[in-house]
Amino acid sequence: MTAPNELRLLPWSGPEGKPCYLSTDERSGYMSRLADNIEAVQLGTAAELLEEASETLSYRDVPLDELRHLAKELSGALRDVLRIATSRGHLLAVDGPRP
Template sequence: MTAPNELRLLPWSGPEGKPCYLKTDDKHGYMSRLADNIEAVQLGTAAELLEHALDALDDHDQGPEDLRRLGKELTGALRDVLRVATSRGHLLAVSDPHRL
């Protein structure tokens, strides 16, 4: 049985932007693997956006609208990365409470 402190924060939001959690004893089940895969995509997207942002900031021909759009994309990616970090930090604390 999964204890309440062992809920996994999922890498997507529910209705109205509320966090979603997974309660399972199977860390290799379908939903856990789906969450792992989505987290990997989110981290990859953030890395690509970072590279794009570095290039855009060096390009003096970038207009304010382009930079605003990039800022919105970076904000979304940062939100996703923070959710992944929070989830993984919680999982580490649950698996080895003395590690943190």
């Protein structure tokens, strides 16, 4: 059985927002590759949102509804990026740096 500190935190949530974990030593397995691909998409989305936020905030008269929508999207992206950072931090602690 895999120790809890060796589980990989996946980049999505389960029912009721609970974290999902992967127990495998196979980094080239289907679920590991799927998680890697989803993380890449999430990081790309976060980068795009950051650029959009910088551009939007440079305007003085941005409608409040637009700012609220942007804040909601940014908080979702930040949640995803934090989950990725947490997952990768746990992997580094268990395995050492990835090549």
